[in-house]
Amino acid sequence: MITITAAEANRHFSGMLRQVGQGAEVLVLSRGKAVAKVVPVNKSESQQQTAKQSLLTRLSQQQPSQKARDWTRDELYD
Numbered sequence: 739m740i741t742i743t744a745a746e747a748n749r750h751f752s753g754m755l756r757q758v759g760q761g762a763e764v765l766v767l768s769r770g771k772a773v774a775k776v777v778p779v780n781k782s783e784s785q786q787q788t789a790k791q792s793l794l795t796r797l798s799q800q801q802p803s804q805k806a807r808d809w810t811r812d813e814l815y816d
C-alpha cells in the first residue's frame with residue numbers, strides 16, 4: 739500500500755489515479771492521520787461481493803430463535 743499526504747495527493751492526483759488503476763492501494767494522510775483509502779473499483783466491488791456472500795451463507799445456516807420473548811417493548815426503554 740502506498741501512503742501519501744493529502745498535499746501530495748492533490749499535487750499528483752492524475753499520477754495517483756494511474757497507480758490505482760494498475761491495482762495499487764493508496765492511503766491518504768492529513769496531519770499524520772489516515773483520512774482516505776483509494777482502491778481500484780474492481781477490488782472494492784469484489785471484496786463487497788465476497789463479504790455479502792459470506793454473510794448470506796452464514797445467515798442461511800442459522801435457525802430462527804424459537805424462544806418466546808419474556809419482555810415488553812416498554813421495558814426496553816426503562
